[in-house]
Amino acid sequence: MAEGESALRAQADLVRRLKQEKASQEEIAEQVAKLLEMKATICPEDGKHKFVLKTPKGTRDYSPKQMAIRERVFSIIINCFKRHGAETIDTPVFELKETLTGKYGEDSKLIYDLKDQGGELLSLRYDLTVPFARYLAMNKITNIKRYHIAKVYRRDNPAMTRGRYREFYQCDFDIAGQYDAMIPDAECLKIVHEILSALQIGDFRIKVNDRRILDGMFAVCGVPDSKFRTICSTVDKLDKMSWEDVKNEMVSEKGLSPEIADNIGGYVKLHGGLSQIEQLLHDPKLMQNKQAMEGLGEMKLLFEYLALFGISDQVSFDLSLARGLDYYTGVIYEAVLLQQQNDHTEESVGVGSVAGGGRYDGLVGMFDPKGRKVPCVGVSIGIERIFSIMEQKVEASEEKIRTTETQVLVASAQKKLLEERLKLVSELWDSGIKAEMLYKKNPKLLNQLQYCEETGIPLVAILGEQELKDGVVKLRDVATREEVDICRGKLVEEIKRRTCCHP
Amino acid sequence: MAEGESALRAQADLVRRLKQEKASQEEIAEQVAKLLEMKATICPEDGKHKFVLKTPKGTRDYSPKQMAIRERVFSIIINCFKRHGAETIDTPVFELKETLTGKYGEDSKLIYDLKDQGGELLSLRYDLTVPFARYLAMNKITNIKRYHIAKVYRRDNPAMTRGRYREFYQCDFDIAGQYDAMIPDAECLKIVHEILSALQIGDFRIKVNDRRILDGMFAVCGVPDSKFRTICSTVDKLDKMSWEDVKNEMVSEKGLSPEIADNIGGYVKLHGGLSQIEQLLHDPKLMQNKQAMEGLGEMKLLFEYLALFGISDQVSFDLSLARGLDYYTGVIYEAVLLQQQNDHTEESVGVGSVAGGGRYDGLVGMFDPKGRKVPCVGVSIGIERIFSIMEQKVEASEEKIRTTETQVLVASAQKKLLEERLKLVSELWDSGIKAEMLYKKNPKLLNQLQYCEETGIPLVAILGEQELKDGVVKLRDVATREEVDICRGKLVEEIKRRTCCHP
Structure with missing residues (x-):
């Protein structure tokens, strides 16, 4: 008020x-x-409370057309996950509040809590990773390759035009288990590459870094141990802020000396491929840090595997990539779409992250009563932004999206044929044909044909007195307007033949 | 404590x-x-709070095996909905609290509210019908045929062994629009029949009644108007309580005279088909009630349509069916599974409702600022009970459920072939083959074969020094153990040929 x-x-x-x-x-x-x-x-005049007809802030309904696009995107993603042999699980939309406590750092304030109505204290899930770790610990699972597609909830400031919602989908693929270095990690990157290629939403680049390299770099630059995570958060802003602003935050807010900040500045501007990794492996300062050397050694291995997968061209080792979440322990990555500049000589610029992930070897151990660790690596596809892009693409292409799969409309040319239409449509349903009829006793033929045009139904099975007498049905092709009498006993076969290429 | x-x-x-x-x-x-x-x-010695590793009361995770069963059930149901030309929509998991207020009668106490964290007051959705009505009013949609499969939330006392949860799926199909009497209503019953038949979970019966017939019957029996809804709730208990107990509740709790209760008792024991409807159409008392006559007239029409659909044998007009929800205005129905008695001479008994629904012509109008009505009829499939039954069926049959669709495992017979395996598996992924490899540098062949046995992978592509030299891959059939060398360039084709009948 x-x-x-x-x-x-x-x-x-x-x-x-x-x-x-x-x-x-x-x-x-x-x-x-x-x-x-x-x-x-x-202040409505009748003194009654004015009813607000809307969905909650930051949420939306999906219309049938949006659902058709959403299902197209999901099907590409699920096909990829299945191609890589993943199983799927599901977890409740809410968890015990304490399950989420202490996992998200500062972002915990964005968690939706349920009202205390007696019983347990509950919160809506904030991501799918923490429930996955809880699931592994609870069921004592030490290795699994699973995907999970579900909605998560964050009380963030929504920016719905850019695909940022309070209720949104995550599509996660994770590999849990004690395996040889970088093999599952490389597969996660291959999956991101396959999905972004299949979606055909433009060029992309996958940035890769490693928390061990970041920590080693901070150490040799002179950052005190206690400030690693907070400096990490500041570095993570480099995709949105200039180095000057980032440096300023490090010095004025986080209390680093300008010299230490400049040391970091020297590193975070570096990015490249294998040769960049090789160069850092011989960096005199980094060579003194065991963690950094371990991270760089494995980064080299990762790039060798990526070359075997044929995807190293789109992957860039980037020392400025830090990622916000606390729980990462090894390799981290983020995929960004590139927007081609009008002037083709300019370098492409990123228009936002569409996938991200990394290795989190400690999270499951936080749930295990005995602290037993299960190493995990995974990736999350940022599907809402992809939906937005796909919707814009569909709008632009003027492609007519069908929201149903109906193959044939059962229609009548004369009155008093409701019973005959009901019988025929029922026969078709029972034979597995996707069929509809108008819910009117005596619909006009024109209205029936119009319904097909509007909804994209390709065929009409028309009944009339004469057809009934002859034991045939007039089958009309909506696009060509051609009509042909088909013997009633052959109708199902003919519809199947004509619509085999339809969904 | x-x-x-x-x-x-x-x-x-x-x-x-x-x-x-x-x-x-x-x-x-x-x-x-x-x-x-x-x-x-x-009292842990370190004084720390003991962490409870569980899902919230009344909820559960779905394991990969449960997900495989769940997806099988969903696919049958979605196929049926699509066969009938339905579109799909989605709505947020929570609604403004006021959207749910005043829709569920006494059951409103079971609604989960979110904590007031500033901003709007929110509640988790209690069913999919009210959000659907809100969606129609908000978007001024006057006709649509849509399905919606999603989780809903009720703070009820869970009985999880019998498939009763606090978080559970509903599969709803609804037809909104002003149409000729009983045509969409009959299609809803046809859908229930198709789904329950396709699921092969045993014999079932669909009970049908009409709120107008119930109200007319109450009126002619002498029930005061103000007690219609509460007596309706009591009648609804007839599937779980004897007539004596129901009568007792009517008299002692709801304040009816024993004579009026006995009048009702005379009617609610009636059930049957067309002839029962005909008989009631000539019932001297009911004939004086306009509402009852209207309901019975349309019930007759419904049974005629059901006969055309070939499903009237499984549908029973049953005057004891009342259904709990307030918003129904016309036909109501409920499907129950029948459990065959050991003694085949006994009549089958119901083991619980697996689907239900009805006509609700007033609900959308409650959301429309001008009270414009959109007539609706729909059905909700009680999927959790069906999951339970399907799981028991799978257990009993000892059928081995696969949780992945992997067609081939890329394996090696010797050490030091990791790079070659990575190259081959990547080739297969890029050709659309569902392929896996073990995440080990040098896995033993036996372990690789065992992995296939455990997970049901039908083929193994084995690489060895000799095969690499010869430009072939040894393709092994896991079931028959037959091995044959396939030219590398023909491998994809051969895998597709051999697994075309696998999912």
Whole structure:
């Protein structure tokens, strides 16, 4: 209400100003009308509470058309996950509050809690990774390759036009188990590459780094151990802020000396492929740090595997990649879409992350009563942004998206044939044909044909007195308008033959 | 803690009793050990809170095997919905609290509210029907045929062994729009029939009634208007309680006279088909009630349509069916599974409802600012009970359920072939083959073969020095153990040929 009242006041101010400025009568009248409308909303005359017809802030419904696009995207992603031999699991939408506690650092304030209605304290899941780790620990599973596609919840400031919601899908693929170095990690990157290629949403680059390299770099630059994670968060802002601003945050907010910040600056600007890794492996300062050397050694191995997978061209080792979450312990990665500049000589610029992940070897141990660790590596596809892009693509292409798969409409050319239509449509359903009929006793043929045009139904099976007498059905092709009499006993076969290439 | 303390005390009592009874030293030692363990759990020495590793009450995870069964059931149901030309939509898991208010009668106490963290007051959805009605009103949609499969939430007392959870799936199919009487209603029943038949979970019966017939019957029996809904709830208990108990509730709790209750008793024992409807159409008392006559007239029409659909044998007009929800306005139905008695002369008995629904012509109007009505009829499949039955069926049949679809494992017979395996598996992925490899540098062939046996992978592509030299791959059939050398360039084709009948 306070918001409404201050809006009311602002409107009133505006009206006054408009008067002072001797604005036209029309303008004043328009503003007054708006004001009255707003007043009616806030204080309805019948004194009853005005019902607000909307979905909660940061959420949305999916229309049939959006669902058709969503299912197309999911099917590409699920096919890829299955191609890599993944199983799937599901977990409840809420967890015990304490299951989520202490896993997300500062972002914990974005967790949705359920009201205490007696019983357990519950929260909506914030991601699929923590419930996965809880699932592994609870069932004492030490190795599994699973995918999980489900909605997660964050009380963030939504930016819905850019695909940022409070309720949104995550598509996660994770490999848990004690395996030889970088083999599952390389597969995760291969999966990101396969999915982004299959979706055909433009060029992309996958940035890769390793928490061990970052920590080693911080150490040799002179950052105190206690500040590793917070400096990591600052480095993570390099994709949105200039180095000057990042340095400023390190010095003024995080208390680093300008020299230490400059040391970091020297490293985080580096990116490249195998040769960049080789160079750092011989960096005199980094060579003194065991962790960094371990991370770089495995990074080299990773790039060798990526070359065997034929995807190293799209992967860039990038020392500025840090990622926000606390639980990563090894390799980390993030895929960004590149937007081609109009001027083709310019380098492409990233328009946002569409996938990310990394290795988290300690998370399952946080749930195990005896602290037993299960090493994990995984990737999460940022599907909402991809939905937005796909929707825009469909709009632009003027492609007509069908929201049903109906093969044939059972229609009648004359009145009083409802019973005959019911019998025929039932026969078709029982034979596995996707069929519809209009729910009218006596629909006009034109309306029936129009329904097919609107919904993309390719065939019409038309019944009339003559057809019934002859034991045939008139089968009409909606696109060509060709009609042909088909013997009733051959109808199912003919519909199947004609629609075999339809979904 | 109180629970823990009284358990501690009980344990202490037991130890004392054991001593008195001069039990063996071993028994006492065992009890003392248990006692200490319990004490450690309740008051851990480090003073930290003991972490509980579980899902919230009334919820569960789905394992990969359960997911495989769940997807099989969903696929049957979705196929049926699509065969009938339905589109699909999705809505958020939570709604504004006021959207759910006043829709569920007494059951509103079972709604999960979210904590007030500033902003809007939210509740988890209780069913899919109210969000559907809200969606229609919000988007001013006057006709649509849609399905929606999603989880809903009820703070009920869970009975998980019988498939009753606090988080559970609903599979809803609804037809909204102003159409000719009973045509969409009949299609809903046809859908229930198709789905229950396709699931092969045993014989079933669909009970049908109409709120108008019920109300008319109450009126002619002498029930005051104000008690229609509450007497309706009592009648609804007839599937779980005897007539005597139901009558007792009507008289002692709901304040009907025994005579009025007996009048109702005369009607609610009636069930049958068309002839039963005809008989009631000539019932001297009911004939005086316009509503009842309207309902019975349309019930007759419904049965005529059901006969055309060939399903009237499984449908029973049953005056005892009332259904709990307030919003139904016309036809109502419920499908129950029949359990064959050992003695085949006995009549089959219902083991519980697996689908239900009805007509609700007023619900959308409750959301429309101008009260515009959109007539709706729909059905909800009670999928959790069906999952339970399917799981039991799978257990009993000893069928081995695969949780992945992998067609081939890329294996090696010798050491040092990791790179070659990575190259081959990547080639296969890129050709659309579902392939896996073990994440080990040098896995033993036996372990690789065992992995196939365990997970049901039908083929193994084996690489060795000799095969690499010859440009071939040894393709092994896991079931028959037959091996044959396949030219590398023909491998994809051969795998596709051999696994075309696998999923």
